[in-house]
Amino acid sequence: MQLRRSLLALSAALLFLAPLARAEAPQVQTQVPGYYRTQLGDFEVTALYDGAIELETKLLKNARPQDLNALLARMFVGNPKMQTAVNAYLINTGKNLVLVDTGAAKLFGPSLGNIAANLKAAGYSLEQVDTVVLTHLHADHMGGLNDAGGQPIFPKARILAAQEDNDFWLSEKVAAAAPEGMQPFFKLSRDSAAPYLAKGQWATFAAGSELVPGIRAVKANGHTPGHTAFAVESKGQKLLIWGDLVHAHAVQFAKPGVSIEFDVDQKQAIATRKAIMKEAAASKVLVGGMHLPFPGLGHVRAEGKGSYAWVPVEFAPLPARP
Template identity: 60%
Template sequence: MIRRTLSALAIAASLVPFSPAIGTAHAEAAPQHTQVPGYYRMALGNLEITALYDGYVDLDAKLLLGASKAEVQRLLASKFLAGDKVQTAVNAYLINAGGKLILVDAGAAKAFGPTLGFIGEQLRAAGYSPDKVDVVLLTHLHADHVAGVLDAAGQPLFPNAEIRVAQTEADFWLSEANAAKAPDGFKPFFEIARKSVAPYQAAGKFKPFTGEVDLGGIKAVASNGHTPGHTSYLVESAGQRLLILGDAVHSHAVQFARPEVAIEFDSDKKAAIAARKKLFAWAAKDKLLISGMHLPFPGVGHVRAEGKGFAWVPVEYSPLPGSK
Protein backbone atom coordinates (compact mmCIF):
# COMPACT_ATOMS: atom_id res chain seq x y z
CA MET A 1 0.00 0.00 0.00
CA ILE A 2 2.82 2.41 0.90
CA ARG A 3 4.59 1.45 -2.34
CA ARG A 4 1.45 2.25 -4.39
CA THR A 5 1.03 5.61 -2.63
CA LEU A 6 4.66 6.65 -3.32
CA SER A 7 4.32 5.62 -6.96
CA ALA A 8 1.16 7.71 -7.31
CA LEU A 9 2.89 10.74 -5.78
CA ALA A 10 5.85 10.34 -8.13
CA ILE A 11 3.55 10.19 -11.17
CA ALA A 12 1.63 13.27 -9.97
CA ALA A 13 4.82 15.19 -9.42
CA SER A 14 5.97 14.40 -12.95
CA LEU A 15 2.80 15.99 -14.36
CA VAL A 16 3.33 19.37 -12.57
CA PRO A 17 5.35 21.83 -14.68
CA PHE A 18 8.52 23.02 -12.89
CA SER A 19 8.59 26.72 -12.05
CA PRO A 20 11.43 28.28 -10.07
CA ALA A 21 8.99 30.89 -8.79
CA ILE A 22 6.88 28.28 -6.92
CA GLY A 23 7.42 28.58 -3.18
CA THR A 24 9.59 31.74 -3.48
CA ALA A 25 8.71 35.28 -2.57
CA HIS A 26 12.08 37.01 -3.09
CA ALA A 27 13.23 38.80 -6.23
CA GLU A 28 15.81 37.36 -8.58
CA ALA A 29 19.35 37.89 -7.26
CA ALA A 30 21.19 40.60 -9.18
CA PRO A 31 24.91 40.40 -10.05
CA GLN A 32 27.05 42.46 -7.66
CA HIS A 33 29.77 43.63 -10.11
CA THR A 34 32.30 44.07 -7.30
CA GLN A 35 35.33 42.14 -6.08
CA VAL A 36 36.43 41.38 -2.52
CA PRO A 37 38.65 44.03 -0.87
CA GLY A 38 42.22 43.88 -2.12
CA TYR A 39 44.20 42.81 0.89
CA TYR A 40 45.83 39.57 2.03
CA ARG A 41 47.22 39.04 5.49
CA MET A 42 50.05 36.72 6.46
CA ALA A 43 52.36 36.09 9.40
CA LEU A 44 56.14 36.30 9.18
CA GLY A 45 57.60 35.24 12.51
CA ASN A 46 56.32 37.81 14.99
CA LEU A 47 55.30 40.27 12.28
CA GLU A 48 51.99 40.64 10.51
CA ILE A 49 52.23 41.56 6.85
CA THR A 50 49.32 42.76 4.76
CA ALA A 51 49.57 42.79 0.98
CA LEU A 52 47.57 45.67 -0.50
CA TYR A 53 46.26 45.85 -4.07
CA ASP A 54 46.49 49.33 -5.59
CA GLY A 55 44.95 48.19 -8.89
CA TYR A 56 46.36 47.24 -12.26
CA VAL A 57 47.89 48.51 -15.47
CA ASP A 58 47.86 46.85 -18.88
CA LEU A 59 51.51 46.13 -19.64
CA ASP A 60 52.35 46.09 -23.34
CA ALA A 61 54.42 43.01 -24.16
CA LYS A 62 56.47 45.14 -26.57
CA LEU A 63 58.06 46.82 -23.55
CA LEU A 64 59.89 43.58 -22.72
CA LEU A 65 63.34 43.63 -24.34
CA GLY A 66 65.91 40.90 -24.89
CA ALA A 67 63.73 38.15 -26.35
CA SER A 68 61.97 37.80 -29.68
CA LYS A 69 58.27 38.61 -29.94
CA ALA A 70 57.60 34.94 -30.65
CA GLU A 71 59.47 33.88 -27.50
CA VAL A 72 57.65 36.44 -25.35
CA GLN A 73 54.29 35.32 -26.73
CA ARG A 74 55.19 31.67 -26.14
CA LEU A 75 56.06 32.35 -22.50
CA LEU A 76 52.90 34.40 -21.99
CA ALA A 77 50.80 31.66 -23.58
CA SER A 78 52.36 29.08 -21.24
CA LYS A 79 50.68 31.00 -18.40
CA PHE A 80 47.42 31.30 -20.38
CA LEU A 81 48.04 35.00 -21.01
CA ALA A 82 46.97 36.13 -24.45
CA GLY A 83 47.07 39.38 -26.38
CA ASP A 84 49.58 42.19 -26.74
CA LYS A 85 48.78 43.67 -23.32
CA VAL A 86 48.84 41.85 -20.00
CA GLN A 87 46.93 42.96 -16.90
CA THR A 88 49.64 43.65 -14.34
CA ALA A 89 49.10 44.25 -10.63
CA VAL A 90 50.47 47.13 -8.58
CA ASN A 91 51.03 46.01 -4.99
CA ALA A 92 52.24 47.45 -1.69
CA TYR A 93 53.02 45.77 1.63
CA LEU A 94 52.14 46.89 5.15
CA ILE A 95 54.30 45.54 7.96
CA ASN A 96 52.95 45.62 11.51
CA ALA A 97 56.02 45.37 13.72
CA GLY A 98 54.70 45.32 17.26
CA GLY A 99 52.23 48.08 16.53
CA LYS A 100 54.59 50.16 14.40
CA LEU A 101 53.25 50.34 10.85
CA ILE A 102 55.68 50.38 7.95
CA LEU A 103 54.30 50.60 4.42
CA VAL A 104 56.54 49.51 1.56
CA ASP A 105 55.50 51.58 -1.48
CA ALA A 106 52.30 53.56 -1.80
CA GLY A 107 50.85 52.86 -5.23
CA ALA A 108 50.03 55.21 -8.08
CA ALA A 109 47.08 57.34 -6.92
CA LYS A 110 45.45 58.31 -10.24
CA ALA A 111 48.70 59.03 -12.09
CA PHE A 112 47.91 56.28 -14.61
CA GLY A 113 44.13 56.37 -14.73
CA PRO A 114 41.12 54.94 -12.90
CA THR A 115 42.30 51.32 -12.57
CA LEU A 116 44.86 52.36 -9.95
CA GLY A 117 44.92 54.39 -6.77
CA PHE A 118 43.21 52.22 -4.17
CA ILE A 119 45.90 51.86 -1.48
CA GLY A 120 44.07 54.09 1.01
CA GLU A 121 40.80 52.25 0.40
CA GLN A 122 42.40 48.81 0.78
CA LEU A 123 44.29 49.93 3.87
CA ARG A 124 41.05 50.94 5.54
CA ALA A 125 39.36 47.71 4.46
CA ALA A 126 42.23 45.83 6.12
CA GLY A 127 41.48 47.61 9.40
CA TYR A 128 44.09 50.37 9.36
CA SER A 129 43.84 54.14 9.07
CA PRO A 130 46.43 55.91 6.89
CA ASP A 131 47.22 58.35 9.70
CA LYS A 132 48.49 55.43 11.78
CA VAL A 133 51.30 54.60 9.32
CA ASP A 134 54.67 55.46 10.87
CA VAL A 135 57.02 54.97 7.92
CA VAL A 136 56.63 54.69 4.16
CA LEU A 137 59.60 52.85 2.67
CA LEU A 138 59.88 53.43 -1.07
CA THR A 139 61.63 51.01 -3.39
CA HIS A 140 62.04 53.84 -5.89
CA LEU A 141 60.38 57.05 -7.08
CA HIS A 142 58.49 55.93 -10.18
CA ALA A 143 54.95 57.29 -10.13
CA ASP A 144 53.25 53.93 -9.52
CA HIS A 145 55.17 53.64 -6.23
CA VAL A 146 55.30 57.20 -4.89
CA ALA A 147 52.25 59.10 -6.19
CA GLY A 148 50.04 57.31 -3.68
CA VAL A 149 51.61 59.17 -0.73
CA LEU A 150 49.16 62.00 -1.59
CA ASP A 151 45.37 61.87 -1.40
CA ALA A 152 42.96 63.07 -4.10
CA ALA A 153 43.28 66.65 -2.84
CA GLY A 154 47.07 66.58 -3.11
CA GLN A 155 47.56 66.40 0.66
CA PRO A 156 49.65 63.79 2.51
CA LEU A 157 47.68 60.55 2.76
CA PHE A 158 50.04 59.50 5.57
CA PRO A 159 50.34 62.72 7.59
CA ASN A 160 52.26 61.17 10.48
CA ALA A 161 54.66 59.07 8.46
CA GLU A 162 58.27 59.57 7.53
CA ILE A 163 59.10 58.90 3.87
CA ARG A 164 62.32 56.91 3.42
CA VAL A 165 64.08 56.18 0.12
CA ALA A 166 67.68 55.68 -0.99
CA GLN A 167 69.60 58.96 -1.23
CA THR A 168 70.81 58.03 -4.73
CA GLU A 169 67.19 57.69 -5.84
CA ALA A 170 66.19 61.01 -4.31
CA ASP A 171 69.19 62.79 -5.84
CA PHE A 172 68.27 61.57 -9.32
CA TRP A 173 64.50 62.12 -9.43
CA LEU A 174 64.33 65.33 -7.42
CA SER A 175 67.02 67.05 -9.46
CA GLU A 176 65.68 69.86 -11.64
CA ALA A 177 68.81 69.59 -13.78
CA ASN A 178 68.07 65.91 -14.51
CA ALA A 179 64.46 66.76 -15.26
CA ALA A 180 65.46 69.51 -17.69
CA LYS A 181 67.65 67.22 -19.79
CA ALA A 182 65.30 64.21 -19.69
CA PRO A 183 63.42 63.21 -22.86
CA ASP A 184 59.98 64.83 -23.05
CA GLY A 185 58.25 61.51 -22.41
CA PHE A 186 60.05 61.13 -19.09
CA LYS A 187 59.70 64.68 -17.75
CA PRO A 188 56.33 63.93 -16.09
CA PHE A 189 57.98 61.19 -13.98
CA PHE A 190 60.33 63.77 -12.48
CA GLU A 191 57.46 66.17 -11.87
CA ILE A 192 55.31 63.53 -10.12
CA ALA A 193 58.21 62.47 -7.89
CA ARG A 194 58.91 66.06 -6.82
CA LYS A 195 55.23 66.89 -6.31
CA SER A 196 54.58 63.71 -4.31
CA VAL A 197 57.31 64.20 -1.72
CA ALA A 198 57.13 68.00 -1.50
CA PRO A 199 54.62 68.18 1.41
CA TYR A 200 56.67 65.67 3.38
CA GLN A 201 59.85 67.65 2.70
CA ALA A 202 58.14 70.80 3.95
CA ALA A 203 57.13 68.99 7.14
CA GLY A 204 60.63 67.60 7.70
CA LYS A 205 59.37 64.06 7.14
CA PHE A 206 61.26 63.19 3.94
CA LYS A 207 64.38 61.35 5.09
CA PRO A 208 66.52 59.63 2.45
CA PHE A 209 69.04 57.07 3.66
CA THR A 210 72.55 56.18 2.56
CA GLY A 211 73.89 52.63 2.54
CA GLU A 212 72.21 50.08 4.76
CA VAL A 213 69.18 50.98 6.82
CA ASP A 214 67.84 48.77 9.59
CA LEU A 215 64.31 49.48 10.73
CA GLY A 216 63.84 46.81 13.35
CA GLY A 217 64.18 43.74 11.17
CA ILE A 218 63.85 45.46 7.78
CA LYS A 219 67.07 45.95 5.86
CA ALA A 220 67.64 47.81 2.62
CA VAL A 221 69.12 45.73 -0.19
CA ALA A 222 70.59 47.77 -3.04
CA SER A 223 69.20 46.52 -6.37
CA ASN A 224 69.83 49.46 -8.67
CA GLY A 225 69.30 49.20 -12.40
CA HIS A 226 65.59 49.64 -12.82
CA THR A 227 66.28 53.11 -11.41
CA PRO A 228 69.56 54.58 -10.11
CA GLY A 229 68.68 53.97 -6.47
CA HIS A 230 66.20 51.12 -6.70
CA THR A 231 66.06 49.26 -3.39
CA SER A 232 64.65 45.92 -2.30
CA TYR A 233 63.93 45.18 1.37
CA LEU A 234 64.67 42.08 3.44
CA VAL A 235 62.20 41.59 6.28
CA GLU A 236 63.19 39.12 9.02
CA SER A 237 61.49 37.89 12.17
CA ALA A 238 61.95 34.77 14.31
CA GLY A 239 64.03 33.05 11.65
CA GLN A 240 61.61 33.74 8.78
CA ARG A 241 62.54 36.03 5.90
CA LEU A 242 60.69 37.88 3.17
CA LEU A 243 62.51 39.63 0.34
CA ILE A 244 60.43 42.47 -1.11
CA LEU A 245 61.77 42.77 -4.65
CA GLY A 246 60.18 46.05 -5.71
CA ASP A 247 60.39 46.28 -9.50
CA ALA A 248 63.08 43.65 -10.00
CA VAL A 249 60.41 41.77 -11.97
CA HIS A 250 57.46 43.08 -14.01
CA SER A 251 56.33 40.02 -15.99
CA HIS A 252 56.19 36.79 -13.99
CA ALA A 253 55.49 34.79 -17.15
CA VAL A 254 58.62 36.00 -18.94
CA GLN A 255 61.26 37.25 -16.52
CA PHE A 256 61.47 34.24 -14.20
CA ALA A 257 62.12 31.89 -17.09
CA ARG A 258 64.22 34.47 -18.91
CA PRO A 259 65.74 36.83 -16.29
CA GLU A 260 67.89 38.41 -19.00
CA VAL A 261 64.78 40.09 -20.41
CA ALA A 262 64.71 43.78 -19.48
CA ILE A 263 61.87 46.27 -19.64
CA GLU A 264 61.83 49.59 -21.42
CA PHE A 265 61.55 51.48 -18.13
CA ASP A 266 64.89 50.18 -16.79
CA SER A 267 67.29 53.13 -16.58
CA ASP A 268 70.31 50.80 -16.74
CA LYS A 269 69.18 47.56 -18.36
CA LYS A 270 72.45 45.70 -17.83
CA ALA A 271 72.45 46.52 -14.10
CA ALA A 272 68.74 45.67 -13.79
CA ILE A 273 69.30 42.24 -15.32
CA ALA A 274 72.28 41.59 -13.03
CA ALA A 275 70.26 42.63 -9.96
CA ARG A 276 67.32 40.39 -10.95
CA LYS A 277 69.55 37.36 -11.46
CA LYS A 278 71.29 37.94 -8.13
CA LEU A 279 68.01 38.35 -6.23
CA PHE A 280 66.41 35.30 -7.86
CA ALA A 281 69.47 33.12 -7.20
CA TRP A 282 69.57 34.23 -3.56
CA ALA A 283 65.86 33.60 -3.06
CA ALA A 284 66.05 30.16 -4.68
CA LYS A 285 69.17 29.08 -2.77
CA ASP A 286 67.92 30.23 0.66
CA LYS A 287 64.25 29.39 0.01
CA LEU A 288 63.26 32.96 0.86
CA LEU A 289 59.70 34.12 0.62
CA ILE A 290 59.57 36.91 -1.92
CA SER A 291 57.03 39.54 -2.89
CA GLY A 292 56.94 41.91 -5.82
CA MET A 293 55.07 45.06 -6.71
CA HIS A 294 54.03 43.71 -10.12
CA LEU A 295 53.55 40.02 -9.35
CA PRO A 296 49.98 38.67 -9.45
CA PHE A 297 48.29 39.78 -6.23
CA PRO A 298 49.08 39.17 -3.40
CA GLY A 299 52.45 38.81 -5.07
CA VAL A 300 53.95 36.53 -2.41
CA GLY A 301 55.66 33.21 -3.07
CA HIS A 302 58.96 31.47 -3.71
CA VAL A 303 61.50 31.22 -6.52
CA ARG A 304 62.62 27.84 -7.78
CA ALA A 305 65.67 27.28 -10.01
CA GLU A 306 64.53 25.67 -13.25
CA GLY A 307 66.80 24.93 -16.19
CA LYS A 308 68.79 28.03 -17.09
CA GLY A 309 66.23 30.25 -15.41
CA PHE A 310 63.77 30.22 -12.57
CA ALA A 311 60.11 29.51 -11.82
CA TRP A 312 57.61 31.49 -9.76
CA VAL A 313 55.76 29.51 -7.07
CA PRO A 314 52.93 31.60 -5.55
CA VAL A 315 51.81 31.00 -1.98
CA GLU A 316 48.57 29.18 -1.31
CA TYR A 317 45.83 30.90 0.65
CA SER A 318 46.28 30.29 4.36
CA PRO A 319 44.53 31.57 7.49
CA LEU A 320 46.68 33.35 10.04
CA PRO A 321 48.04 31.23 12.90
CA GLY A 322 45.56 31.22 15.73
CA SER A 323 42.68 32.56 13.63
CA LYS A 324 39.31 30.82 13.79
Protein backbone atom coordinates in the same frame (compact mmCIF):
# COMPACT_ATOMS: atom_id res chain seq x y z
CA MET B 1 -10.49 9.83 -7.59
CA GLN B 2 -8.60 10.76 -4.45
CA LEU B 3 -5.30 10.06 -6.18
CA ARG B 4 -6.34 12.24 -9.11
CA ARG B 5 -7.24 15.14 -6.81
CA SER B 6 -3.87 14.80 -5.03
CA LEU B 7 -1.97 14.89 -8.29
CA LEU B 8 -3.92 17.95 -9.43
CA ALA B 9 -3.16 19.69 -6.16
CA LEU B 10 0.53 18.86 -6.45
CA SER B 11 0.63 20.13 -10.03
CA ALA B 12 -0.99 23.40 -8.97
CA ALA B 13 1.54 23.81 -6.17
CA LEU B 14 4.46 23.22 -8.51
CA LEU B 15 3.04 25.73 -10.98
CA PHE B 16 2.83 28.26 -8.17
CA LEU B 17 6.44 27.64 -7.11
CA ALA B 18 7.89 27.65 -10.63
CA PRO B 19 8.18 31.46 -10.89
CA LEU B 20 10.03 31.50 -7.56
CA ALA B 21 12.52 28.95 -8.84
CA ARG B 22 13.17 31.10 -11.90
CA ALA B 23 13.63 34.33 -9.89
CA GLU B 24 16.84 36.11 -10.98
CA ALA B 25 19.42 37.49 -8.51
CA PRO B 26 21.15 40.67 -9.66
CA GLN B 27 24.90 40.38 -10.19
CA VAL B 28 26.94 42.07 -7.46
CA GLN B 29 29.80 43.07 -9.78
CA THR B 30 32.29 43.95 -7.04
CA GLN B 31 35.45 42.17 -5.92
CA VAL B 32 36.56 41.33 -2.39
CA PRO B 33 38.76 43.89 -0.58
CA GLY B 34 42.34 43.60 -1.80
CA TYR B 35 44.38 42.52 1.20
CA TYR B 36 46.07 39.30 2.26
CA ARG B 37 47.64 38.73 5.65
CA THR B 38 50.48 36.45 6.70
CA GLN B 39 52.63 36.06 9.79
CA LEU B 40 56.43 36.40 9.70
CA GLY B 41 57.78 35.52 13.14
CA ASP B 42 56.36 38.23 15.39
CA PHE B 43 55.63 40.52 12.42
CA GLU B 44 52.24 40.75 10.74
CA VAL B 45 52.60 41.35 7.00
CA THR B 46 49.58 42.53 4.99
CA ALA B 47 49.77 42.61 1.21
CA LEU B 48 47.68 45.46 -0.21
CA TYR B 49 46.33 45.58 -3.75
CA ASP B 50 46.41 48.93 -5.54
CA GLY B 51 44.87 47.52 -8.70
CA ALA B 52 46.07 46.39 -12.11
CA ILE B 53 47.13 48.04 -15.32
CA GLU B 54 47.68 46.68 -18.81
CA LEU B 55 51.17 47.02 -20.25
CA GLU B 56 52.13 46.59 -23.88
CA THR B 57 54.33 43.53 -24.35
CA LYS B 58 56.44 45.57 -26.80
CA LEU B 59 57.86 47.31 -23.71
CA LEU B 60 59.84 44.13 -22.99
CA LYS B 61 63.38 44.15 -24.40
CA ASN B 62 65.97 41.49 -25.31
CA ALA B 63 63.42 38.83 -26.24
CA ARG B 64 62.72 37.26 -29.63
CA PRO B 65 59.04 37.73 -30.57
CA GLN B 66 58.48 33.98 -30.92
CA ASP B 67 59.93 33.32 -27.45
CA LEU B 68 57.91 36.14 -25.94
CA ASN B 69 54.68 34.89 -27.50
CA ALA B 70 55.31 31.33 -26.35
CA LEU B 71 56.03 32.35 -22.75
CA LEU B 72 52.96 34.58 -22.52
CA ALA B 73 50.73 31.88 -24.02
CA ARG B 74 52.19 29.23 -21.68
CA MET B 75 51.02 31.26 -18.67
CA PHE B 76 47.71 32.36 -20.29
CA VAL B 77 48.81 35.99 -20.16
CA GLY B 78 47.32 38.55 -22.54
CA ASN B 79 49.20 39.62 -25.64
CA PRO B 80 49.86 42.31 -26.93
CA LYS B 81 48.63 43.71 -23.60
CA MET B 82 49.40 41.94 -20.35
CA GLN B 83 47.83 42.65 -16.97
CA THR B 84 50.31 43.79 -14.35
CA ALA B 85 49.37 44.12 -10.69
CA VAL B 86 50.51 46.94 -8.41
CA ASN B 87 51.04 45.85 -4.80
CA ALA B 88 52.24 47.34 -1.53
CA TYR B 89 53.05 45.75 1.84
CA LEU B 90 52.09 46.84 5.35
CA ILE B 91 54.34 45.49 8.10
CA ASN B 92 53.30 45.64 11.75
CA THR B 93 56.41 44.90 13.79
CA GLY B 94 54.67 45.48 17.12
CA LYS B 95 56.56 48.76 17.52
CA ASN B 96 56.24 50.26 14.04
CA LEU B 97 53.61 50.19 11.33
CA VAL B 98 55.58 50.37 8.08
CA LEU B 99 54.09 50.73 4.60
CA VAL B 100 56.34 49.64 1.74
CA ASP B 101 55.25 51.72 -1.30
CA THR B 102 51.93 53.51 -1.64
CA GLY B 103 50.66 52.62 -5.10
CA ALA B 104 49.75 55.01 -7.88
CA ALA B 105 46.62 56.82 -6.64
CA LYS B 106 44.72 57.74 -9.84
CA LEU B 107 47.77 59.03 -11.70
CA PHE B 108 47.52 56.25 -14.31
CA GLY B 109 43.78 55.85 -14.56
CA PRO B 110 40.84 54.44 -12.60
CA SER B 111 42.08 50.84 -12.42
CA LEU B 112 44.66 51.80 -9.77
CA GLY B 113 44.58 53.82 -6.56
CA ASN B 114 43.17 51.41 -3.97
CA ILE B 115 45.94 51.19 -1.38
CA ALA B 116 44.35 53.58 1.13
CA ALA B 117 40.94 51.89 0.89
CA ASN B 118 42.41 48.41 1.22
CA LEU B 119 44.62 49.47 4.13
CA LYS B 120 41.46 50.61 5.93
CA ALA B 121 39.61 47.42 4.93
CA ALA B 122 42.50 45.45 6.47
CA GLY B 123 41.75 47.04 9.86
CA TYR B 124 44.22 49.92 10.02
CA SER B 125 44.03 53.69 9.61
CA LEU B 126 46.29 56.00 7.63
CA GLU B 127 47.12 57.85 10.85
CA GLN B 128 48.61 54.68 12.36
CA VAL B 129 51.31 54.40 9.69
CA ASP B 130 54.49 55.83 11.21
CA THR B 131 56.94 54.93 8.42
CA VAL B 132 56.62 54.74 4.64
CA VAL B 133 59.59 53.24 2.80
CA LEU B 134 59.78 53.52 -0.98
CA THR B 135 61.42 50.93 -3.20
CA HIS B 136 61.98 53.74 -5.73
CA LEU B 137 60.49 57.03 -6.85
CA HIS B 138 58.36 55.99 -9.80
CA ALA B 139 54.86 57.44 -9.56
CA ASP B 140 53.13 54.04 -9.37
CA HIS B 141 55.00 53.47 -6.10
CA MET B 142 54.76 56.91 -4.49
CA GLY B 143 51.70 58.53 -6.11
CA GLY B 144 49.53 57.24 -3.27
CA LEU B 145 51.30 59.48 -0.76
CA ASN B 146 48.69 62.17 -1.42
CA ASP B 147 44.98 62.52 -2.07
CA ALA B 148 43.37 63.75 -5.29
CA GLY B 149 43.96 67.36 -4.19
CA GLY B 150 47.68 66.79 -3.62
CA GLN B 151 47.40 66.77 0.17
CA PRO B 152 49.40 64.22 2.21
CA ILE B 153 47.37 61.29 3.56
CA PHE B 154 49.95 59.96 6.04
CA PRO B 155 50.02 62.78 8.61
CA LYS B 156 52.28 61.06 11.15
CA ALA B 157 54.62 59.11 8.87
CA ARG B 158 58.20 59.82 7.95
CA ILE B 159 58.83 59.02 4.29
CA LEU B 160 62.10 57.26 3.48
CA ALA B 161 63.68 57.11 0.01
CA ALA B 162 67.07 55.93 -1.23
CA GLN B 163 69.56 58.78 -1.52
CA GLU B 164 70.38 57.91 -5.15
CA ASP B 165 66.73 58.01 -6.22
CA ASN B 166 66.17 61.20 -4.25
CA ASP B 167 69.07 62.88 -6.03
CA PHE B 168 67.87 61.67 -9.44
CA TRP B 169 64.06 61.95 -9.52
CA LEU B 170 63.69 65.06 -7.37
CA SER B 171 66.36 67.04 -9.19
CA GLU B 172 65.09 69.67 -11.62
CA LYS B 173 68.56 69.79 -13.14
CA VAL B 174 68.56 66.05 -13.90
CA ALA B 175 65.01 66.32 -15.24
CA ALA B 176 65.93 69.17 -17.56
CA ALA B 177 68.72 67.07 -19.08
CA ALA B 178 66.51 64.00 -19.52
CA PRO B 179 64.72 63.13 -22.77
CA GLU B 180 61.52 65.10 -23.20
CA GLY B 181 59.38 61.97 -22.91
CA MET B 182 60.74 61.28 -19.43
CA GLN B 183 60.25 64.74 -17.99
CA PRO B 184 56.59 64.21 -16.94
CA PHE B 185 57.72 61.29 -14.77
CA PHE B 186 60.19 63.54 -12.94
CA LYS B 187 57.39 66.03 -12.29
CA LEU B 188 55.08 63.32 -10.92
CA SER B 189 57.81 62.29 -8.48
CA ARG B 190 58.53 65.85 -7.36
CA ASP B 191 54.83 66.61 -6.92
CA SER B 192 54.30 63.47 -4.81
CA ALA B 193 57.25 64.25 -2.54
CA ALA B 194 56.66 68.01 -2.20
CA PRO B 195 54.10 68.06 0.67
CA TYR B 196 56.29 65.83 2.84
CA LEU B 197 59.44 67.77 2.03
CA ALA B 198 57.64 70.96 3.04
CA LYS B 199 56.57 69.44 6.36
CA GLY B 200 59.99 67.96 7.15
CA GLN B 201 58.67 64.38 6.96
CA TRP B 202 60.97 63.34 4.11
CA ALA B 203 64.33 61.62 4.71
CA THR B 204 66.80 59.47 2.79
CA PHE B 205 68.66 56.24 3.51
CA ALA B 206 71.69 54.36 2.22
CA ALA B 207 71.80 50.73 1.13
CA GLY B 208 72.39 48.43 4.10
CA SER B 209 70.63 50.75 6.54
CA GLU B 210 68.24 49.32 9.12
CA LEU B 211 65.20 51.54 8.65
CA VAL B 212 63.31 50.21 11.66
CA PRO B 213 64.28 47.19 13.77
CA GLY B 214 63.86 44.12 11.54
CA ILE B 215 63.69 45.93 8.17
CA ARG B 216 66.89 46.57 6.23
CA ALA B 217 67.50 48.26 2.86
CA VAL B 218 69.12 46.01 0.21
CA LYS B 219 70.74 47.53 -2.87
CA ALA B 220 68.87 46.46 -6.02
CA ASN B 221 69.67 49.26 -8.46
CA GLY B 222 69.26 49.25 -12.21
CA HIS B 223 65.54 49.75 -12.60
CA THR B 224 66.28 53.17 -11.11
CA PRO B 225 69.55 54.53 -9.68
CA GLY B 226 68.42 53.87 -6.10
CA HIS B 227 65.97 51.01 -6.59
CA THR B 228 65.92 49.14 -3.28
CA ALA B 229 64.70 45.83 -1.92
CA PHE B 230 63.84 45.40 1.74
CA ALA B 231 64.86 42.44 3.88
CA VAL B 232 62.31 41.82 6.62
CA GLU B 233 63.21 39.41 9.41
CA SER B 234 61.62 38.28 12.66
CA LYS B 235 62.50 35.23 14.76
CA GLY B 236 64.55 33.70 11.95
CA GLN B 237 61.79 34.03 9.35
CA LYS B 238 62.64 36.19 6.35
CA LEU B 239 60.85 38.06 3.60
CA LEU B 240 62.53 39.90 0.73
CA ILE B 241 60.33 42.62 -0.78
CA TRP B 242 62.07 43.19 -4.09
CA GLY B 243 60.09 46.03 -5.62
CA ASP B 244 60.21 46.14 -9.42
CA LEU B 245 62.64 43.33 -10.03
CA VAL B 246 59.94 41.71 -12.22
CA HIS B 247 57.20 43.36 -14.29
CA ALA B 248 56.20 40.37 -16.47
CA HIS B 249 56.16 37.20 -14.39
CA ALA B 250 55.33 35.00 -17.39
CA VAL B 251 58.54 36.08 -19.12
CA GLN B 252 61.17 37.36 -16.71
CA PHE B 253 61.42 34.34 -14.42
CA ALA B 254 62.09 32.01 -17.32
CA LYS B 255 64.30 34.61 -19.02
CA PRO B 256 65.79 37.04 -16.46
CA GLY B 257 67.75 38.69 -19.26
CA VAL B 258 64.56 40.29 -20.55
CA SER B 259 64.32 43.91 -19.41
CA ILE B 260 61.58 46.51 -19.69
CA GLU B 261 61.64 49.96 -21.21
CA PHE B 262 61.16 51.59 -17.79
CA ASP B 263 64.58 50.35 -16.59
CA VAL B 264 66.85 53.39 -16.34
CA ASP B 265 69.96 51.20 -16.65
CA GLN B 266 68.95 48.10 -18.63
CA LYS B 267 72.26 46.28 -18.22
CA GLN B 268 72.38 46.81 -14.45
CA ALA B 269 68.72 45.90 -14.03
CA ILE B 270 69.34 42.55 -15.73
CA ALA B 271 72.43 41.86 -13.61
CA THR B 272 70.52 42.71 -10.42
CA ARG B 273 67.57 40.49 -11.36
CA LYS B 274 69.82 37.53 -12.15
CA ALA B 275 71.75 37.88 -8.89
CA ILE B 276 68.71 38.27 -6.65
CA MET B 277 66.79 35.43 -8.32
CA LYS B 278 69.77 33.12 -7.96
CA GLU B 279 70.08 33.94 -4.26
CA ALA B 280 66.33 33.70 -3.64
CA ALA B 281 66.16 30.26 -5.27
CA ALA B 282 69.15 29.01 -3.29
CA SER B 283 67.99 30.38 0.07
CA LYS B 284 64.28 29.60 -0.50
CA VAL B 285 63.45 32.97 1.08
CA LEU B 286 59.86 34.21 0.91
CA VAL B 287 59.61 36.95 -1.72
CA GLY B 288 57.21 39.86 -2.23
CA GLY B 289 57.00 41.79 -5.49
CA MET B 290 55.13 44.93 -6.45
CA HIS B 291 54.24 43.70 -9.94
CA LEU B 292 53.67 40.02 -9.23
CA PRO B 293 50.10 38.62 -9.29
CA PHE B 294 48.41 39.64 -6.04
CA PRO B 295 49.27 39.07 -3.23
CA GLY B 296 52.69 38.93 -4.84
CA LEU B 297 54.09 36.56 -2.21
CA GLY B 298 55.86 33.30 -3.00
CA HIS B 299 59.15 31.61 -3.76
CA VAL B 300 61.60 31.38 -6.63
CA ARG B 301 62.40 27.90 -7.95
CA ALA B 302 65.39 27.17 -10.17
CA GLU B 303 64.38 25.62 -13.51
CA GLY B 304 67.77 24.93 -15.01
CA LYS B 305 70.79 27.12 -15.65
CA GLY B 306 69.81 30.77 -15.37
CA SER B 307 66.07 30.08 -15.57
CA TYR B 308 63.49 30.21 -12.80
CA ALA B 309 59.81 29.74 -11.99
CA TRP B 310 57.47 31.65 -9.69
CA VAL B 311 55.73 29.61 -6.98
CA PRO B 312 52.97 31.73 -5.38
CA VAL B 313 51.86 31.16 -1.80
CA GLU B 314 48.66 29.23 -1.16
CA PHE B 315 45.80 30.98 0.58
CA ALA B 316 46.06 30.05 4.23
CA PRO B 317 44.68 31.11 7.61
CA LEU B 318 46.91 32.87 10.10
CA PRO B 319 48.41 30.63 12.76
CA ALA B 320 46.78 30.73 16.17
CA ARG B 321 48.58 33.14 18.48
CA PRO B 322 49.25 32.16 22.12
